[in-house]
Amino acid sequence: MSLDKEFKEIPGTIIFDAEQSRKGYWLNQFCMSLMKAENRERFKANERAYLDEWKMTEDQKQAVMARDLNAMMALGGNIYFLSKIGATDGKSFQQMAGSMTGMSEEAYRDMMINGGRSIEGNRRIGEHGDAQRTNKDK
Amino acid sequence: MARITASVYSSHIPAVGAAFDLGKTHEPYWQKVFSGYDFSKQWEKEQKPDVIFLVYNDHATAFSLSMIPTFAIMTGPEFQPADEGYGRRPVPPVIGHPELASHIASEVIQKDFDLTIVNEIDVDHGLTVPMTCMFGKVDAWPCKVIPFAVNVVQHPVPSGARCFALGQAIRAAIESYPEDINVQVWGTGGMSHQLQGPRAGLINRDWDNEFLDRLIDDPEGLSKMPNIDYVREAGSEGIELVMWLIARGAMADTRGGPKPKVAHRFYHVPASNTAVGHLILENA
Numbered sequence: 001m002s003l004d005k006e007f008k009e010i011p012g013t014i015i016f017d018a019e020q021s022r023k024g025y026w027l028n029q030f031c032m033s034l035m036k037a038e039n040r041e042r043f044k045a046n047e048r049a050y051l052d053e054w055k056m057t058e059d060q061k062q063a064v065m066a067r068d069l070n071a072m073m074a075l076g077g078n079i080y081f082l083s084k085i086g087a088t089d090g091k092s093f094q095q096m097a098g099s100m101t102g103m104s105e106e107a108y109r110d111m112m113i114n115g116g117r118s119i120e121g122n123r124r125i126g127e128h129g130d131a132q133r134t135n136k137d138k
Numbered sequence: 139m140a141r142i143t144a145s146v147y148s149s150h151i152p153a154v155g156a157a158f159d160l161g162k163t164h165e166p167y168w169q170k171v172f173s174g175y176d177f178s179k180q181w182e183k184e185q186k187p188d189v190i191f192l193v194y195n196d197h198a199t200a201f202s203l204s205m206i207p208t209f210a211i212m213t214g215p216e217f218q219p220a221d222e223g224y225g226r227r228p229v230p231p232v233i234g235h236p237e238l239a240s241h242i243a244s245e246v247i248q249k250d251f252d253l254t255i256v257n258e259i260d261v262d263h264g265l266t267v268p269m270t271c272m273f274g275k276v277d278a279w280p281c282k283v284i285p286f287a288v289n290v291v292q293h294p295v296p297s298g299a300r301c302f303a304l305g306q307a308i309r310a311a312i313e314s315y316p317e318d319i320n321v322q323v324w325g326t327g328g329m330s331h332q333l334q335g336p337r338a339g340l341i342n343r344d345w346d347n348e349f350l351d352r353l354i355d356d357p358e359g360l361s362k363m364p365n366i367d368y369v370r371e372a373g374s375e376g377i378e379l380v381m382w383l384i385a386r387g388a389m390a391d392t393r394g395g396p397k398p399k400v401a402h403r404f405y406h407v408p409a410s411n412t413a414v415g416h417l418i419l420e421n422a
């Protein structure tokens with residue numbers, strides 16, 4: 001039984017399912033390697049050379065080097081794995097999450113302090129909430 | 139015989155652990171979060187549990203994509219706090235209860251819940267942050283802990299109904315353990331939050347509070363809510379809340395006993411990207 005198609009109808013959201021997991025397998029496993037300090041050092045010293053040790057697609061490598069989290073997600077990345085790149089860069093989870101919204105770090109932090117992003121208009125693709133922006137990219 | 143005296147529910151936000159470890163608990167932003175646990179720390183001193191059965195999820199820490207167990211029970215004697223990329227948290231090791239954990243595994247597997255058994259694993263913020271919230275700064279945790287991990291990372295994740303039924307089986311298993319010990323069952327994660335994509339930052343205060351209401355009064359009805367509703371209404375990472383139904387299923391009223399007493403309820407937005415929810419239910 002495949003996953004309910006309603007999961008694909010949530011705006012601004014990529015569901016990490018078996019298909020994404022297969023697509024992103026080596027991207028995510030590369031991220032896991034950054035849990036070791038010596039790997040973080042090697043990655044930082046020469047990102048391209050380190051990425052070339054992994055069976056990742058060129059698109060995935062480019063997305064990592066550009067630190068484009070939305071692109072990494074679309075290419076099979078999962079946020080808990082991708083967060084290891086953020087940790088390597090010294091970024092907090094709030095900075096990482098905010099970077100995917102198109103908002104400035106300050107605007108995102110203020111939105112959270114003021115109660116977070118509203119669910120209104122953001123339940124289904126085609127509504128008029130503020131998370132509908134990149135549906136065409138999905 | 140072993141007794142389940144209470145269930146505890148709590149978010150397990152990593153930034154809360156970091157704020158505690160860096161001594162920021164009195165900063166206004168964090169004070170509002172930690173104040174929700176003042177009651178709980180005192181309550182735990184009075185309750186003196188012997189064992190906590192602690193339901194959490196691993197966040198790409200010990201389980202990568204190489205292994206994704208849906209339900210995993212930890213039957214080992216000791217578990218270290220994991221290095222999640224920022225260094226290990228300065229918290230004590232978790233001391234397990236291999237005898238009770240093995241007993242629970244044996245009982246529930248024979249009731250058709252096919253658990254994975256894990257003996258060696260480092261535990262991440264999903265487990266250590268609620269421990270910090272409930273016990274504060276300690277040299278050693280005051281009780282033993284049986285970690286129990288649920289896959290809520292790769293879909294499909296288990297349904298609320300399956301989690302609720304598993305909680306009921308865990309309760310029966312604990313109550314058939316011959317030693318007279320005080321056991322708490324904890325469910326962690328949530329509440330509404332989304333950490334990815336243009337919808338990141340989603341918070342749904344009304345939905346969260348209705349979830350708390352129904353968890354208290356109508357857990358069986360709540361357990362029938364499909365997973366899509368959690369993801370749509372509470373955010374892609376809000377799906378963690380299915381784990382709360384394991385703890386709720388372990389309470390006495392799910393098998394004809396009296397309704398639990400609400401000892402404590404707390405809700406606050408935000409901690410980092412997340413709505414903080416916390417509840418303590420006592421068996422009568």
